[in-house]
Amino acid sequence: MNRILFEPGEIAEGVAAFGGVRAEHVRNVLHGEVGQVLKTGEVNGKIGTGEILEVGETVRVRVRHEAEPLPPWVDLVLAPPRPRILKRLLPQLAALGVGRIFLVGAQKVERDFWGATLLKEENCRPLLVDGLMQGCVSTALPTVETRRSFRRFVTDELDALFPTGTRLVAHPGREGMRDEGWGRRDGGWGMRDGGRLVLAIGPEGGWTDEEVASLEAHGFVRYSLGPRILRTDTATVALLARLMPPETRTGVLV
């Protein structure tokens, strides 16, 4: 918890009052005292500082949120891993700067995934907020949507959802699709037209050839980390780290 974030309704007249895990963190980890200044911010809002007014069961801080957080830089089309793995992955995605997450049916996704209670918005949200508080520099809560039909998603929705931006499909360990300098030779991750990167990551068994062909027909370029084959959760973090643009805006952060 490197920055404490508040929901909009938690702030009244410039003062945030909160209990629970965040208050525990202030008491036990930060050893908060009256007058101490914390890094704070608002979910989907600005960031800044909070000066402690009171430490008890409830903690009260006077907030000044005037700085812009870093915006998300990538959207994911993700064939969902098992719920246990996804649960671990969601905070990491928020911390790494993912904007929208589309969990899309692929042939090798286990059918019983779609009933997972994790997929309810109220269950995802705390995990994502945790990730934002870990990452410290973003407040934009990633959106999570499910699409069971891969075909319908790709043919009917893709172009409207991602009108601009580079599209990459991760496809590990095969010939001719290795990292050829994305995110390296050109000093960035190849964003050509100002849109956000879209990265499609398949299920544990990989995309089928048909799925890759369909994505390629819709402008996705194959991308691979090299010959090492990683589990999808490891691969997702690794791909995002590899493609992450260098940030030049830290000067404005507080």
Next chain:
Amino acid sequence: MNRILFEPGEIAEGVAAFGGVRAEHVRNVLHGEVGQVLKTGEVNGKIGTGEILEVGETVRVRVRHEAEPLPPWVDLVLAPPRPRILKRLLPQLAALGVGRIFLVGAQKVERDFWGATLLKEENCRPLLVDGLMQGCVSTALPTVETRRSFRRFVTDELDALFPTGTRLVAHPGREGMRDEGWGRRDGGWGMRDGGRLVLAIGPEGGWTDEEVASLEAHGFVRYSLGPRILRTDTATVALLARLMPPETRTGVLV
């Protein structure tokens, strides 16, 4: 399990016989039949193929192991995370190509870590072999050693352990130590003298200023992924992915 690895003692006269999880994988995931050819290899040895001779409780394959695996490309000096996290991390480190892992005491490492049963060699080994079988291209079993004294490790052992190679210390989210082109601008991760990269990664609360200064005095260069602060397990995978050299040797792999 993208490549089945055998311990040296499991192969006799060119035939490997095995039960347990690997045999289950052959039966249930690969739907193995007599004559089918699998990707196989030997722990700390060569890789190649195995032709199925028999599928039952025990599986028998005739192996041809003639190709060189990819060698490790990085060693880690790691302030150990909690055992539960380390347990999850070890297979990922093996899959990502780590050679030697030194778990080194840092001020913010929890003291009770050092009693963890995970640290016994017989408990690490199966996790590391799993990671090699996942990664598919390496067979060199990472070594895991513990050093409780950071100071003694850095002053007495470091130069003998890592006589050549670039030394980096990960230090997140602070000014002036951001990714400045390592692994990007020069098309590689800056290995200057043919030695392996050594990467030092601190505990959840970070290295102390003294620890960073001590590492810098011993030739470590600060490295950061940028302003986003990641949990150490996420950061470890992200750092390795970011620094991973492009592999050009897949042509020889089978």
